[in-house]
Amino acid sequence: MQILDGKQTSSTIQDEIAAEVAAIRSAGGKIPHLAAILVGNNPASEAYVRNKVKDCERVGFGSSLFRFDETISEEALLDKIREVNENAEIDGLIVQLPLPAHISAEKVTETLAPEKDVDGFHPVNVGRMAKNLPAYLPATPYGILELLKRYPIETSGKHCVVLGRSHIVGSPMSILMARNDNPGNCTVTLCHSRTKDLKAQTLQADILIAALGIPEFVKADMVKEGAVVIDVGITRVEDASKKSGFALRGDVAYDEVAPRCSWITPVPGGVGPMTRAALLLNTLDAAKRSFYP
Numbered sequence: 001m002q003i004l005d006g007k008q009t010s011s012t013i014q015d016e017i018a019a020e021v022a023a024i025r026s027a028g029g030k031i032p033h034l035a036a037i038l039v040g041n042n043p044a045s046e047a048y049v050r051n052k053v054k055d056c057e058r059v060g061f062g063s064s065l066f067r068f069d070e071t072i073s074e075e076a077l078l079d080k081i082r083e084v085n086e087n088a089e090i091d092g093l094i095v096q097l098p099l100p101a102h103i104s105a106e107k108v109t110e111t112l113a114p115e116k117d118v119d120g121f122h123p124v125n126v127g128r129m130a131k132n133l134p135a136y137l138p139a140t141p142y143g144i145l146e147l148l149k150r151y152p153i154e155t156s157g158k159h160c161v162v163l164g165r166s167h168i169v170g171s172p173m174s175i176l177m178a179r180n181d182n183p184g185n186c187t188v189t190l191c192h193s194r195t196k197d198l199k200a201q202t203l204q205a206d207i208l209i210a211a212l213g214i215p216e217f218v219k220a221d222m223v224k225e226g227a228v229v230i231d232v233g234i235t236r237v238e239d240a241s242k243k244s245g246f247a248l249r250g251d252v253a254y255d256e257v258a259p260r261c262s263w264i265t266p267v268p269g270g271v272g273p274m275t276r277a278a279l280l281l282n283t284l285d286a287a288k289r290s291f292y293p
């Protein structure tokens with residue numbers, strides 16, 4: 001069993017991005033600038049957004065963080081997004097999810113200009129992705145593709161089983177693994193809460209991508225010997241022995257599953273850091289006007 005080291009790989013990608021930013025700087029080009037909107041004070045969201053600002057500093061991007069109380073009205077939030085759309089300094093914006101119940105995430109997503117939608121959540125980017133046109137890819141699937149690409153893993157002709165049909169991970173992941181590209185060219189099965197005899201499906205997987213958000217759901221008897229296992233889960237569970245008071249759990253029962261795998265991502269240090277690296281790659285493309293010239 002070998003580890004797909006997301007932490008190391010994301011660090012390599014950050015170095016590559018930093019070199020490109022230095023080149024942009026010498027050429028007098030636009031320095032990439034990522035903005036984030038954080039509504040409320042969910043501790044997990046706070047931590048992710050803090051990390052994103054740190055990542056920007058490390059690669060030489062500019063960054064802005066706009067914080068709002070959870071009582072902000074939907075209209076006020078949409079106005080802020082319209083303001084960002086008009087701000088030429090800001091290349092990309094993410095609105096950290098989840099949002100309070102009185103705010104429509106769909107309205108927020110559709111108000112942001114597609115060319116600044118570095119999360120890849122706008123219908124225009126989703127549609128372009130599905131048609132294999134140049135577009136921002138959602139950060140978690142994009143990060144997983146980069147991770148697979150940078151290890152000696154053949155995906156062509158393999159059976160990929162995706163667990164979870166969310167619009168931010170499972171659904172786009174299934175599209176991207178099926179497309180004619182590398183990584184890609186898989187036969188894909190997308191499983192969800194209504195799937196019957198899930199184990200019969202997962203046992204077919206050469207590549208198993210778990211993105212259902214249920215801690216340690218995938219057990220050893222669900223995994224084929226020699227499979228590549230990608231664990232997208234990151235649930236916080238209380239753990240008094242940790243300084244932070246919590247531990248992170250993946251969707252895979254790592255200790256029992258890992259010995260069966262050819263490759264596996266750890267949690268933490270797997271998909272999470274790759275998600276952040278992918279967001280930086282999208283922001284670089286935003287500043288370069290790669291997809292919306």
Ligand SMILES: Nc1nc(=O)c2c([nH]1)NC[C@@H]1CN(c3ccc(C(=O)N[C@@H](CCC(=O)O)C(=O)O)cc3)C=[N+]21
Nearest residue numbers: 047048094095096097098119139268269270272273275
């Ligand atoms: N608009 C939006 N875009 C997102 O991309 C988005 C979002 N909202 N809401 C929440 C989820 C979750 N997410 C993570 C990113 C990095 C780590 C990450 O870096 N995890 C580290 C550990 C970090 C820690 O210790 O807390 C790791 O797995 O090693 C985790 C989770 C992005 N999300």
